[in-house]
Amino acid sequence: MDDHPLLLPLLDEALTRRGWLEPADVEAVAREARVPLARAWEAVRFYPRYRTEPPEKRWLLVDDPVARARDFSALLVELEAAGAQAGVHVGTLPSLGLEAVGPALVVEEGAYGRVFAPVQVADLRALAVGKLPPHERETLPAELARNDGVLFGDPDPPPDFPGSDAIVDAVRAADLRGMGGALFPTWRKLEAVRAQASEVKYVVVNGDESEPGNFKDRWLMEHNPRLVWAGAALAARAVGARTIYFYVRGEYTAALERVESARTDLERAGYFDALATHTFRGGGLYICGEESALLESLEGRRAEPRLKPPYPAESGLFGRPTLVSNVETLAHLAWIAAHGAEAYRERRPKLLSISGDVERPGVYELALGTPLAEALEAAGGRPDELQAVLMGGAAGTFLKLPDASELPLDFEVPRLSGDSVGPGALMAFDRTRDLWAVVEGVSAFFAHESCGKCFPCSLGTPHLHAAVMQRERGPELEELFLALEEGSLCGLGQAAPWAVRSLLRRFEGVVR
Numbered sequence: 001m002d003d004h005p006l007l008l009p010l011l012d013e014a015l016t017r018r019g020w021l022e023p024a025d026v027e028a029v030a031r032e033a034r035v036p037l038a039r040a041w042e043a044v045r046f047y048p049r050y051r052t053e054p055p056e057k058r059w060l061l062v063d064d065p066v067a068r069a070r071d072f073s074a075l076l077v078e079l080e081a082a083g084a085q086a087g088v089h090v091g092t093l094p095s096l097g098l099e100a101v102g103p104a105l106v107v108e109e110g111a112y113g114r115v116f117a118p119v120q121v122a123d124l125r126a127l128a129v130g131k132l133p134p135h136e137r138e139t140l141p142a143e144l145a146r147n148d149g150v151l152f153g154d155p156d157p158p159p160d161f162p163g164s165d166a167i168v169d170a171v172r173a174a175d176l177r178g179m180g181g182a183l184f185p186t187w188r189k190l191e192a193v194r195a196q197a198s199e200v201k202y203v204v205v206n207g208d209e210s211e212p213g214n215f216k217d218r219w220l221m222e223h224n225p226r227l228v229w230a231g232a233a234l235a236a237r238a239v240g241a242r243t244i245y246f247y248v249r250g251e252y253t254a255a256l257e258r259v260e261s262a263r264t265d266l267e268r269a270g271y272f273d274a275l276a277t278h279t280f281r282g283g284g285l286y287i288c289g290e291e292s293a294l295l296e297s298l299e300g301r302r303a304e305p306r307l308k309p310p311y312p313a314e315s316g317l318f319g320r321p322t323l324v325s326n327v328e329t330l331a332h333l334a335w336i337a338a339h340g341a342e343a344y345r346e347r348r349p350k351l352l353s354i355s356g357d358v359e360r361p362g363v364y365e366l367a368l369g370t371p372l373a374e375a376l377e378a379a380g381g382r383p384d385e386l387q388a389v390l391m392g393g394a395a396g397t398f399l400k401l402p403d404a405s406e407l408p409l410d411f412e413v414p415r416l417s418g419d420s421v422g423p424g425a426l427m428a429f430d431r432t433r434d435l436w437a438v439v440e441g442v443s444a445f446f447a448h449e450s451c452g453k454c455f456p457c458s459l460g461t462p463h464l465h466a467a468v469m470q471r472e473r474g475p476e477l478e479e480l481f482l483a484l485e486e487g488s489l490c491g492l493g494q495a496a497p498w499a500v501r502s503l504l505r506r507f508e509g510v511v512r
């Protein structure tokens, strides 16, 4: 029999019933989930949404790199004034995949908040006298997918499953890479899980997407979840798994509902055959997207990365061989299965989340290899008027324009210069923007999101943030970059210095 992760879903049920958790709720959940009480409390203390007191009303401004470069500070000042007037607690929240439609505000009164975007100074002033901002935003607009990508249309899954060998062969011939950021060849992971002798295997869809600047997975989950489920079902067939868990970022409520509704529709239509499928509300922390931390979180533990090896392909969920794949990767897989590797290689599609100083921020499907300037132009950007692009996300690097205009957005090419397309975020900044304000936000983000498991990151990220706030530079800062990059256990700490370092190296006079 498969194990089943119960702890977080049961805590969520209790949370939804009352709005917060009483000790009796936690005890009841621990009994029902058949875990020691101490483990249930560990989860309650680790994941921020499990409040143990009645939630107070809070107004939270979303802090992402695009907002930071614009009027984040001014908006926060207004919000603080409004909060003081109305007696409401004010704070900030990390990126919510709203860079293309922000700046965004979350109004919290119960377990989950209501999101408003875009907000302006006048909206925040009106809050003080009880008026909510006009634009409530539960989902990304469907029109945010701006061109005619194959992953936007064709929402129906392929009619027939090809055999499992055929799936792996097609994925290899297509040269599909992991779209969660690492760009690892997907067929290798499929092969590795398939080669395991275990009777029980899992496929886990990584829909955690909390990398600032990225919203393409959010769009797919909200507007084309059937394609992702189709890819997951094909992947399960390819590796011999009988169970799929779709892990959706905790704060993406609409995405969660749409993923679940697509699941029930497909199940009713007999699409999954003998496969067991589950939608899972994620823990609501950036580290939950790291694949092994995600598995810990599915098991109801603190989302802390595991030491590797063993990799999830050998020992993943509940110690069983597990394929963890990104939402977009699986959408590609479904398309490849339906249309063949050759058609895929002709297109080499990649979803890019383009935001910041472009006329039409949104999700664009462009061919890999497209030069950076062309990608920006597709979104109505004028590369000659821009000073920089933050590529990849907070865990990305600053590229200087026009120097990097011809850089092909491809797997290997940017990496040669120490950059990576990563999951595909391009945040554009014109010459009026304060790039240092962006790294102030990025370094605060890493210090806040470090899970605390290893010293280089848990000590180094607050140190880095303090250095950025003091506008320090020099050999000590370089040593800190190195300590984080080489000493941290997982990609969070390793990537924490990249944005700051690339900004210092490529932009003269950025520290004044």
Ligand SMILES: Cc1cc2nc3c(=O)[nH]c(=O)nc-3n(C[C@H](O)[C@H](O)[C@H](O)COP(=O)(O)O)c2cc1C
Pocket (backbone or CB within 6 Å): 177, 178, 179, 180, 181, 182, 183, 184, 186, 206, 207, 208, 209, 210, 211, 286, 287, 288, 289, 290, 291, 292, 324, 325, 326, 327, 329, 330, 490, 491, 492
């Ligand atoms: C701190 C951190 C956060 C991550 N967040 C995500 C995420 O939100 N979504 C995702 O697909 N991959 C994320 N990853 C990458 C995953 O660990 C993993 O490589 C990916 O899910 C594998 O899927 P793919 O091969 O299809 O890309 C993250 C990695 C790190 C280090």
Ligand code: SF4
Pocket (backbone or CB within 6 Å): 287, 304, 305, 449, 450, 451, 452, 453, 454, 455, 457, 458, 488, 489, 490, 491, 492, 493, 494
């Ligand atoms: S690098 Fe940071 S996030 Fe990763 S395990 Fe260490 S402390 Fe946790």
